[in-house]
Amino acid sequence: MTIERRILLKAGAATAALALVGSAPLRADEVNAWQDWRDQILDEREVVGDGIVLGLPAVAENGAQVPLTIRVDSPMTVDDHVRTIHIIATRNPAPEIGTFHLTPSLTRAEVMTRIRIAEEQEIIVLAELSDGRVLQQTASIIVSIGGCAT
Amino acid sequence: MSTPRVRLPRSAAAGEEIEVRTLIDHPMITAVSSDDPRDMLANFTATMNGETVFTYDFGNGSAANPTFTFYLRAAAPGDFTFVWTHEDGTEFRAEESVAVS
Numbered sequence: 001m002t003i004e005r006r007i008l009l010k011a012g013a014a015t016a017a018l019a020l021v022g023s024a025p026l027r028a029d030e031v032n033a034w035q036d037w038r039d040q041i042l043d044e045r046e047v048v049g050d051g052i053v054l055g056l057p058a059v060a061e062n063g064a065q066v067p068l069t070i071r072v073d074s075p076m077t078v079d080d081h082v083r084t085i086h087i088i089a090t091r092n093p094a095p096e097i098g099t100f101h102l103t104p105s106l107t108r109a110e111v112m113t114r115i116r117i118a119e120e121q122e123i124i125v126l127a128e129l130s131d132g133r134v135l136q137q138t139a140s141i142i143v144s145i146g147g148c149a150t
Numbered sequence: 151m152s153t154p155r156v157r158l159p160r161s162a163a164a165g166e167e168i169e170v171r172t173l174i175d176h177p178m179i180t181a182v183s184s185d186d187p188r189d190m191l192a193n194f195t196a197t198m199n200g201e202t203v204f205t206y207d208f209g210n211g212s213a214a215n216p217t218f219t220f221y222l223r224a225a226a227p228g229d230f231t232f233v234w235t236h237e238d239g240t241e242f243r244a245e246e247s248v249a250v251s
Contacts, residue, residue: 064213064214065213065214066213087209087211089211092210092211093180093182093183093210094180094182094209094210094211095209095211096209096210096211097209097210097211097212098206098207098208098209098211098212099206099207099209100204100205100206101204101205101206101207102204103202103203103204105198105201105203105204105222105223105225106203106204106220106221106222106223107167107221107222107223108167108221110220110221111218111219111220112217112218112219112220113206113212113213113216113217113218113219114212114213114215114216114217115211115212115213116210116211116212116213117211147213148180148182148183148210148211149183149184
């Protein structure tokens, strides 16, 4: 998983930078919370592809209200549809952003909502299909004002 | 406070795609970095003619005044119920009908 390595490297670099200016480094459990959540969702399954299109601004002024559109290429039939979509934050105080449960009554696997972003990070989206396969996509975002003050 | 708003077309042909937009006024206080007590919605459910068609489980990263857009295949009679359930069990409901012919 190259994406995980990249985030870990970034986390390592951030910790090093913080150490240089004398702040407390990130605690290991904070860095790993999103990985535990992702592992729990995957439940031993492998990600088989990245067929998800994410609409997320590269830079957000206000991290408290960030629009996110998620689109998975799916016919949304009874036999072949997206069942669940999970949104995971890699550097929010809590990794759980939210989980959609879709049904074949929907015409498309396309949803929009608004999310909170505490600081610059990567957002991970996992889509579970009706046949059990899992897709993953990521997007990077920078915020001017963090959105986790409540 | 917590007034739900839903936007749907007034009418549609059976099988036609309709866009659903929902919004509810809610502060979604996680209490992670404030002294205010936690005040969060737990989930949102949309049903069409009594059948669940779309649900969402709110995590701490869900924004205040939650909004959703999604797309449905209209089926007669076109009776919709939208329910936001708070973590304390309180329900906020909206009911709408689309004339499906």
